[in-house]
Each structure stands twice: as C-alpha cells, then as structure tokens.
Amino acid sequence: MDHAVIQLIVSGALMGLVYALVAYGFQLTYATSKSINFGQGELVMLSAFVSLTLTNTGLPYYLMIPGGLLFGVIAGLFVERAGVRLALEQKSEGWILMTIILGLFGISAAENIWGRDDRPFPTPIPTEPIQFFGVSITPLEISVAVGVVLIMVVIELFKRKTLLGKAFEAVSADRDAAELMGISATRTIMLSYGLSGLVAALAGILVSPITTVGPTMASALVLKAFSVAVVAGLESGFGVVIVGLFLGSLESLTSFYVGSGWREAPGLVLLILALAIRPTGIFGKAVIRKV
Amino acid sequence: MLVVTDLYAGYGMSEVLMGTSLTVKKGTVVALIGPNGAGKTTTMRTISGSIKPTRGEIILDGAPVQGLEPSYIARLGLAHAPEGRKVFGPLSVEDNLLLGAFTRLPRFFGFHAKAADDLEKVYNLFPRLKERYRQASGTLSGGEQQMLAIGRALMARPKVVLLDEPSMGLAPVIVDEVFDIIRRLKESGITLLLVEQSAKRALEVADYAYVMERGRIAVEGVPQELQKNERVIAAYLGN
Numbered sequence: 001m002d003h004a005v006i007q008l009i010v011s012g013a014l015m016g017l018v019y020a021l022v023a024y025g026f027q028l029t030y031a032t033s034k035s036i037n038f039g040q041g042e043l044v045m046l047s048a049f050v051s052l053t054l055t056n057t058g059l060p061y062y063l064m065i066p067g068g069l070l071f072g073v074i075a076g077l078f079v080e081r082a083g084v085r086l087a088l089e090q091k092s093e094g095w096i097l098m099t100i101i102l103g104l105f106g107i108s109a110a111e112n113i114w115g116r117d118d119r120p121f122p123t124p125i126p127t128e129p130i131q132f133f134g135v136s137i138t139p140l141e142i143s144v145a146v147g148v149v150l151i152m153v154v155i156e157l158f159k160r161k162t163l164l165g166k167a168f169e170a171v172s173a174d175r176d177a178a179e180l181m182g183i184s185a186t187r188t189i190m191l192s193y194g195l196s197g198l199v200a201a202l203a204g205i206l207v208s209p210i211t212t213v214g215p216t217m218a219s220a221l222v223l224k225a226f227s228v229a230v231v232a233g234l235e236s237g238f239g240v241v242i243v244g245l246f247l248g249s250l251e252s253l254t255s256f257y258v259g260s261g262w263r264e265a266p267g268l269v270l271l272i273l274a275l276a277i278r279p280t281g282i283f284g285k286a287v288i289r290k291v
Numbered sequence: 292m293l294v295v296t297d298l299y300a301g302y303g304m305s306e307v308l309m310g311t312s313l314t315v316k317k318g319t320v321v322a323l324i325g326p327n328g329a330g331k332t333t334t335m336r337t338i339s340g341s342i343k344p345t346r347g348e349i350i351l352d353g354a355p356v357q358g359l360e361p362s363y364i365a366r367l368g369l370a371h372a373p374e375g376r377k378v379f380g381p382l383s384v385e386d387n388l389l390l391g392a393f394t395r396l397p398r399f400f401g402f403h404a405k406a407a408d409d410l411e412k413v414y415n416l417f418p419r420l421k422e423r424y425r426q427a428s429g430t431l432s433g434g435e436q437q438m439l440a441i442g443r444a445l446m447a448r449p450k451v452v453l454l455d456e457p458s459m460g461l462a463p464v465i466v467d468e469v470f471d472i473i474r475r476l477k478e479s480g481i482t483l484l485l486v487e488q489s490a491k492r493a494l495e496v497a498d499y500a501y502v503m504e505r506g507r508i509a510v511e512g513v514p515q516e517l518q519k520n521e522r523v524i525a526a527y528l529g530n
Contacts (some may be wrong), residue, residue, distance in 0.1 A: 163402040166386050167393060170379045180339055182365035182394035182447070285437035 003134045008250040008256050014141045016248020017148040018207050019267075022218075023232065023240040024152060025199040029080075030234045031172040032185070032192040033088055035095045037079050039103025040200050041222025042187065045215060046106050047072045047201035048208040049114050052121055061124060067207045068196055076197020080190055088189070088250030099161040118214035125209070144206045151202050155195060158238055220264060224251075227271035233281020243282070292316035292317040292482050293338070293369075293451045295341050298347035298357075298486065300337040300427055307333040308344070309506035313484075315451060320483045322471070322493035322514075325503035325526060329484040332374050334451045334503070338362040338484075339371035352450050366394045372440040374459065374486075380429025387428050387439055388413055391446030406446070413442040416472060436464035455486045470496060488525035502527070 022044065026036045037043065047114055051068030083098035125143050129136035136159065159165035170178040171188040179185055204218070211217055228247055234238030247267055255263040293315040301307040307330045309342075315321045323331050336342045338349055340361035349357040356364050370391070379387050389396065389406055396402040414421035417438045423431065428439055437457055444452050457473070458466040466489070473496050477485065487493035494500055494514040502523055503512040510523060517523045 027366040098492070162399045163389060163393065163396055164398040166382065166390055169382055169386075170390050173381055174377050176341060176361075177373060177379065178390070179361040180365055180371045180377075181374060181390050181443070182362050183390070184362040279304070 005253070007135050008252045010135050010137060011141070012249040012252025013245045014137075014145055014248065015251070016244040016246065017145055017241070018203055018221065018229045018244075019050030019225045020244025021148045021152070021199055021203045021206075022222060023229035024155075024237055025196040025203070026225065026229045026239065027237060029189070030167065030179075032147055032175075033084065033189045033207060035084055035088060036099075037076070037084075037103075037193070038096060038099040038195060039079065039083075039101075039106060040196070040225070041218035042103040042110075043072060043075050043079070043200040044204040044207075044218040044221065045213075046075060046110060046204075047197075048121070048204035048213045048217065049110055051201075051205050052119065052208065052213050052282055053114075055122060057286045063138060065205060066177070068130035072197040072199075072201020072204075073194045074197070075243045076193040076195070076200070077107060077190060079197070080193035084193070085186070085189075094238060107215050114213075114215070116215060118212040118217070121213050123209035140209055143149075144210065144270065147202060147206045152241070155199070164191075168246045171219045186238075223264075224267040227267040227274075229281075231270050231274040231281060233283040236281070238284035239281065239283030292352055293347075293484065294350040295334070295338065296348045296350075298331060298337060298344050298349065300344040300347075301335075302342070303380065305309070306345070307506055308337060308347075311347075311506065311508060313406070313501050313508060313511075314471040315482060315484050316499075317482050318391035318480045319498040320477045320481070320485060320496055321491075322497035323484060323486045323503060324488075324490040324493050324500060326526070327488075329503040331503055332455055333370060333456050335373070335484070335486055338364075339369055339373075339453060340415070365447065368447075369453065370444035370447045370449035370451070371453040371457065372444040372457070374455040376433075376436040376440040378428040378431070378436050378443070381427055383425050384428050384431070384439055385410070385424040387443050388420075388446050392448075396445060409446050409448065413445055415475050416445075416475070417442055419519050434461050434468065437461065437465075437469055438472070441469075445476075449481060452481060452483045453486075454483060455530045456488060457485075458487060458489050466492070490523075494528075 025040055030036050046065050046155060047068045047204055050071040051064040054064040054067045083102050084095040087098060089095035123140060125140045127138045129138050159168055167183045168184060168188055171185050175185050228240055228243045232243040247270060250266040251263055254266050257280060295311060296312040298308050299306060309335055325331055333342060337344050340359055344357050346354060351367055351369055356367060370481055388410060389410050392406050392409055396405055419435055420439055431439060444448060457469045470492055477496060485493055494517060499513050500514055500517055501508045510520060
C-alpha cells in the first residue's frame with residue numbers, strides 16, 4: 001500500500017473513533033433500558049456550544065472540559081426524565097418520538113442563542129502535522145483518539161470493577177431480578193442516561209476544534225454513529241470501536257477515490273446491509289443459556 | 292415475620308389471587324403447594340413487589356410493604372429467589388453473589404472485603420460455586436444456577452427468603468441435593484416461604500403448609516395433617 005492510502009485510512013479512522021464514541025453512548029442507555037436518545041446528536045452539538053461559550057468567559061481555557069461534560073450529564077438526565085421515563089413506565093415506544101422532539105428543541109434553542117452560523121472552536125493544541133513513518137497526523141487528531149479511548153476505558157472499568165457498575169450490568173442482564181436484589185432499575189437507567197450525556201458531550205468537545213461548531217454540526221455524525229451501533233450490535237463496546245475505525249477509513253477512501261459527494265454513502269449502505277443480513281449486529285451475541 | 296392478608300392481584304384484567312392469606316413465622320419453613328396456575332408464583336411476585344396488589348395487606352417484620360417497589364422491599368429484608376433462577380448470565384458467579392448483598396455494600400470500592408464473610412458462608416454451603424466463582428453464571432448447569440440463586444438470596448442476610456420452584460427442570464439427584472440444602476438452612480434458623488410443584492418433598496421439609504387452588508388457600512395445616520388429608524392425597528400426593 002502506498003502512503004496516500006495509509007494516510008487516508010489513518011485520518012478516516014480518527015473520525016471513526018468519534019462515531020464509535022457516540023455509538024457507545026447509544027449502547028449505554030440501550031443496555032439498561034432498551035431505549036436510546038435519538039437526540040444524541042443535538043446533545044453533542046449543545047455541549048460543544050456550551051464549551052465554546054465557556055472559553056469566551058475569561059475563565060481558564062480547560063475549564064470548558066469539565067463544564068461541557070457537566071452540561072452533558074445534566075442534559076442526559078433531563079432527556080431521561082422528560083422524554084423517556086414515562087414512556088418506559090407505560091411500556092410504550094413513546095420515547096422514540098419524545099427524544100426526537102427534544103432534539104429538535106435543542107436545534108431551535110441553539111439557533112436562537114448562538115445563531116445559525118458555524119463557528120471555529122479555538123484550541124491551543126497544535127495543528128501542525130507530525131510525521132509517523134511517512135503518515136502525517138496532527139497533535140489535535142491524537143488528542144481526539146486519546147480522549148475517546150480514555151473515556152471508554154474509564155467507563156468499562158467502572159462497569160467491571162465497582163459494585164454500582166456490576167449493578168448496571170445486572171440491570172442490563174435481567175431488570176426484574178436486579179430489582180429483587182434491591183437495585184433500583186429507575187436509578188440505574190438515570191445513571192446510564194447521565195453517562196450517555198457525558199460521552200456525547202466529550203464527543204462534541206473533541207470533535208469541534210477539527211470541524212466547527214454549528215446547530216447542525218452533529219446531524220451527519222449521529223447518523224454514522226447510529227450505523228456503527230447497529231452494525232456492531234448494541235451490546236459490544238469493543239465492537240463499536242472496530243466498526244467505527246472501519247467505517248471512518250472506508251468513508252475517507254470513498255471520498256477520495258469515488259468523490260467527496262459519496263462520503264456519507266458507506267455508513268448508510270452498511271446500515272442497510274446490517275439490518276437486512278444481521279439485525280443483532282456483528283458483535284451482538286445470542287444470550288448464553290444452559291438449563 | 293411475614294403476614295399476608297386477603298390479597299388480590301393479577302395481570303391486567305385477569306385476577307389471579309382472590310383473597311390469599313398466609314403467615315410465615317420467624318424461623319420456620321412454610322410450603323405453598325398446589326396445581327399449576329393456582330397462583331403460587333403470583334403470590335410470591337406480589338409479596339416481593341413485582342406485581343402490585345389491587346387489595347389486601349402484606350406485613351414484613353411489622354411494616355406494611357404492599358405496593359412498594361421491589362428494590363425497596365428488598366432493602367427492608369426480603370430476598371426472593373425467583374422461578375427460573377434468573378441469574379445474571381453474563382456476570383460471574385461471584386459477581387452474582389456480591390450483587391445479592393447490594394443493599395448493604397459500598398457502591399464503589401471495598402465491597403469485596405466487606406462481603407468476604409458472607410461469601411465464605413455461601414461457598415461453604417455450595418462448594419461447587421466456589422470452584423466456579425469466575426465462570427459466567429449463564430454457562431452453569433441448571434442445578435448450579437439454582438444453588439447460585441439461593442446463595443445470592445442468602446447474601447442479603449434477609450429476614451425472609453422466598454424460594455420459588457427450586458426443583459423446576461432439575462434431575463432427581465440434583466433435586467435431592469437442593470432439598471438437602473433447604474434442610475440445612477432450616478436447621479440454621481432461616482425464615483422461608485417455599486413454593487414447590489413437588490408437594491411430597493415440600494411437605495417433608497416444611498413446618499407448616501398451605502395448599503392453594505384458584506387463587507385462594509384451600510387447605511392449610513402442619514405437614515403431618517396434610518399428609519393424611521384425603522383431598523390433598525388425591526390431588527397432590529397420589530400414587
């Protein structure tokens with residue numbers, strides 16, 4: 001393979017990690033409640049705007065990270081309370097429409113508060129490429145990769161090493177039995193929406209300096225993340241990373257060799273193929289059971 | 292310890308329980324037997340809060356609990372080992388046990404040390420679980436899963452244990468093993484409400500028993516009496 005191809009794969013893969021991160025946010029809430037926030041993209045966008053606003057307040061620059069993340073958690077909890085909980089209690093699918101509506105509100109709010117124009121997100125991290133074996137990567141891109149991997153490792157450790165994390169897994173495995181152990185499913189679902197909001201906010205903060213910040217910045221992103229989540233299956237955190245990297249590279253190759261107008265095509269084709277051939281996803285597993 | 296009075300409950304429009312009453316005194320094993328569809332499992336599920344009763348009262352250790360959330364009732368000292376075991380399949384045996392003690396352990400770190408004594412007790416009772424403590428519980432055999440479900444219930448140090456159909460789907464040898472365990476728990480002073488298809492075995496281990504038919508208690512008494520009751524013999528102890 002020549003360097004141009006490797007270069008395309010590497011820069012595509014980095015974007016793919018952001019898809020993986022947003023897809024991971026879908027998985028977190030799906031695990032506990034079998035519901036997802038269809039307004040996740042708007043949550044990414046709003047968190048990016050909040051962080052951008054924080055950088056303009058004269059506070060230390062990096063305070064925008066905890067600030068944006070905190071906003072993400074609160075927004076995630078709000079979505080759960082306002083759009084999801086009632087629907088789940090009534091065993092209805094109303095959360096689908098409710099989360100879409102909340103997302104649309106989010107776009108309107110952003111347009112009214114910050115305007116419709118895309119804005120640059122200033123960053124102190126250098127954007128001068130560094131050469132690795134003939135492939136050039138910018139430190140900014142590296143920061144995205146590090147951020148994505150770090151948050152996913154932290155959340156996976158939380159799920160495996162703490163009792164609350166194990167309770168999270170227990171609710172995913174069998175909600176009724178978890179309740180019998182004194183684990184409140186309602187609170188666990190809240191927790192999952194909070195974490196999902198955190199993940200979305202981080203995606204927004206990481207990606208904005210590369211793209212720009214605007215009310216529709218995440219609409220394509222979230223579609224691709226959805227495609228990654230479906231292709232990988234809604235259970236496997238490892239799977240979304242693999243599929244995310246794959247889709248990101250594929251997009252970048254497609255846009256170079258076929259034409260930049262075809263950039264969004266691979267994600268949608270993969271989504272259709274997955275739904276037609278293997279709706280549980282490549283990494284979705286049938287439950288192991290032996291009686 | 293557990294007093295159920297005139298309980299009505301069901302699924303949607305269909306009433307399953309129509310005035311069930313029963314009492315489990317502290318330190319006794321009480322059996323609830325009867326045909327399929329009589330409402331035994333529904334009684335259990337209503338006591339532990341998964342089903343909300345439409346009428347009636349459930350008193351756990353002196354406090355009314357009817358209508359409360361299952362997780363809240365669990366915190367008040369009720370452990371329910373449900374029908375079909377319901378172990379957390381993807382989680383390890385030990386994680387399942389630790390989650391049994393969820394209500395009294397720290398949420399983040401140090402929970403393992405705090406549960407060490409209880410783990411030791413459960414492993415003494417079920418050495419096979421100790422051998423497999425890291426295995427995903429979904430890959431255990433049916434008998435091992437049943438033992439895990441019982442162990443998990445004990446981890447909570449509950450005031451009352453509900454045990455639903457422990458022999459379901461198990462080979463006779465394994466059923467013997469499960470009932471040996473129930474007998475040992477009885478000697479150690481457990482307060483247990485046992486639902487069981489196999490009336491004969493249930494009556495052998497129980498201090499007191501209720502026979503349920505169509506959502507009501509039809510007959511009750513000490514096992515020695517019930518074993519002589521013609522109606523019970525005809526319906527459940529025949530052959």
